[in-house]
Each structure stands twice: as structure tokens, then as C-alpha cells.
Amino acid sequence: QKEVEQDPGPLSVPEGAIVSLNCTYSNSAFQYFMWYRQYSRKGPELLMYTYSSGNKEDGRFTAQVDKSSKYISLFIRDSQPSDSATYLCAMKSTGTASKLTFGTGTRLQVTL
Amino acid sequence: DTAVSQTPKYLVTQMGNDKSIKCEQNLGHDTMYWYKQDSKKFLKIMFSYNNKELIINETVPNRFSPKSPDKAHLNLHINSLELGDSAVYFCASSLGRTGQWTQYFGPGTRLTVL
Numbered sequence: 001q002k003e004v005e006q007d008p009g010p011l012s013v014p015e016g017a018i019v020s021l022n023c024t025y026s027n028s029a030f031q032y033f034m035w036y037r038q039y040s041r042k043g044p045e046l047l048m049y050t051y052s053s054g055n056k057e058d059g060r061f062t063a064q065v066d067k068s069s070k071y072i073s074l075f076i077r078d079s080q081p082s083d084s085a086t087y088l089c090a091m092k093s094t095g096t097a098s099k100l101t102f103g104t105g106t107r108l109q110v111t112l
Numbered sequence: 113d114t115a116v117s118q119t120p121k122y123l124v125t126q127m128g129n130d131k132s133i134k135c136e137q138n139l140g141h142d143t144m145y146w147y148k149q150d151s152k153k154f155l156k157i158m159f160s161y162n163n164k165e166l167i168i169n170e171t172v173p174n175r176f177s178p179k180s181p182d183k184a185h186l187n188l189h190i191n192s193l194e195l196g197d198s199a200v201y202f203c204a205s206s207l208g209r210t211g212q213w214t215q216y217f218g219p220g221t222r223l224t225v226l
Contacts, residue, residue, distance in 0.1 A: 008152075034214070043116075043202055043217035044155070086153055097167040098210055099145075102155040 003027050006089055006103030015112055019076040023089035023103045026070065030091040030101070033065050035074045038086045038105065047087075048074065079110045115139050116218035118203050124224045125193055133188045133221045135203030143167075144186035145204040145215065146178060155202070161186055162209040193225045 006023045013019055021035075032051055036044035048063040050056045050072075056063045062075040072091075076083055089103040116137045125131055137144065145168070146158040160168035161180040175191040186203060200220045206213040 036217075038153075041220075041222075043219045046214055046216065049214055088153075088155065090155075094210060097160065097162075099157040099160065099168050099170075100147075100155075100215055101157075105153045105155075107153075 001026065002104075003101050004089065004091060004103040007106055008104050010107040010109055012109045012111060013079055015079060015081060015110055017079050017110070019074075019079050019083070019108060019110075021074040021076075021087050021089075021106050021108070023072050023091075024070055025072075025091055025101075027091075027093070027101070028067075028070070029093040029095075031094050032092045032098075033063070033072050034090045034100070035061075035063055036088040036090060036102075038088060040085075044088055076108075079108075081110050081112060084108055084110050116203055116205055116216055118201075118218040118221050120221060121219065122222050122224075124226065126226055127193055127195060129193050130189070130191045131193060131223070132190070133201055133203075133223075135186045135188075135218060137184055137203075137205040137216075137218075139205055139207075139216065141205040141207050141216075142183045143206045143209045143213070144180065144183070145206075146186065146188050147202040147204060147217075149200040149202060149220070151199070159186075159188075160209075167209055190223075193223075195225050198223055198225045 035048040064073040086105040088105040159178040203218040204215040
């Protein structure tokens with residue numbers, strides 16, 4: 001079993017829809033949770049960064065972390081065709097040589 | 113200005129060859145990383161350097177050798193390339209070595225071994 005599980009999709013939604021992307025994890029040492037967006041043939045770019053449990057909102061994006069359930073979510077409101085990309089969740093612990101552990105990514109397609 | 117840059121962007125080579133990938137960051141960060149992304153888009157850490165010191169060394173064949181001449185540069189040399197080395201290799205950097213620091217990624221180097 002992988003440390004971080006993420007549905008690979010693809011997920012296809014119409015423009016304007018609310019998108020929900022999720023990851024589950026098994027390592028209770030994870031304290032920092034991130035969502036990266038990766039366009040085709042590009043590097044991952046950081047979208048949201050959350051420490052421990054709770055919600056964080058940035059424009060159309062909301063990140064939620066539920067450490068008790070080991071479950072994180074990314075919501076995209078009013079989705080746009082430009083949101084079409086692969087979304088990678090990533091997590092890390094507070095260790096002195098902390099590495100990012102990624103999910104496999106969910107491919108999202110927002111259609112007109 | 114490019115924050116994390118990698119060269120080359122594409123690399124096509126024959127099995128058995130030796131090749132290098134270079135990475136540079138101009139963010140003033142002190143920690144740099146190499147990740148490998150396979151054909152299924154799974155990103156996995158390979159190495160990390162903090163101030164030229166190797167701090168993460170995952171289970172990677174010893175044909176892969178990182179080198180950090182200074183904290184703004186991290187290179188990856190691969191000996192005796194194999195078909196299974198075909199992947200996209202990403203360099204990343206962060207301000208510190210511990211968990212709270214955000215990692216910024218380069219554009220990737222797409223390696224194809226024939």
C-alpha cells in the first residue's frame with residue numbers, strides 16, 4: 001500500500017462546476033500538506049500549502065485537511081478550462097531532512 | 113527570471129551512455145532536490161542536498177550520482193543508462209531542509225533512453 005493514495009482520474013467536468021479532489025494517507029507523521037498543479041510537459045507548481053488540520057482558502061481554491069481521518073481535499077469553485085491539469089497532493093513531516101511524498105495525481109479536464 | 117532552471121530540457125540517448133543534467137536556482141535557497149517522474153506521473157524523491165551536504169539519499173541505483181558544487185547548483189550524473197531510466201527528472205529547491213519549507217520545481221528534463 002502506498003503512503004499516499006490519490007484517484008488518478010481522469011475527471012471531466014463542465015465549466016463552472018465545483019471540483020473536489022482528494023487524497024488519503026497512512027503516515028500520521030505528516031504535518032504539512034500541499035497541492036501542486038502540473039500542466040502537460042511542465043513542472044509542478046504550488047497551489048495550496050496547509051499546516052496540520054483545518055481549511056485554507058485562496059480565491060477559487062479551498063484546501064481542507066482532516067488529520068483524524070488522514071484525508072485531504074482540494075475544492076475548485078467555478079472551474080475554468082484553464083484549470084485542466086494534473087493535480088498532485090503532497091505531504092511531509094517535520095523531520096530535519098523532510099522529503100515530499102506525492103500522490104499519483106488526478107487528471108482534471110474542464111470542458112466548455 | 114527563471115527561479116529553478118534545468119538543462120537540457122530534452123535528452124535522447126542510447127543505452128549504456130553516460131549523461132548529466134544540470135540544475136540552477138536563483139531563489140537564494142539552500143536546499144535542492146532531484147525527483148523522478150515515471151510514465152504514470154508518479155513523482156518520487158531521489159536525492160536532496162542542503163548547503164552542499166547530502167541529506168536525502170533514497171534507494172537509487174549507484175549509477176546515479178548527484179553533485180552540488182555550491183548551494184545554487186545541483187547536478188545529476190547517470191552512468192550506463194538503461195531503458196528503465198527513461199522518465200522526467202525534476203529539480204526542486206527550498207529555503208530550508210525541514211518540513212515547513214515549500215519546494216519549488218524546475219521545468220523538468222525529459223530523458224529517453226533508446
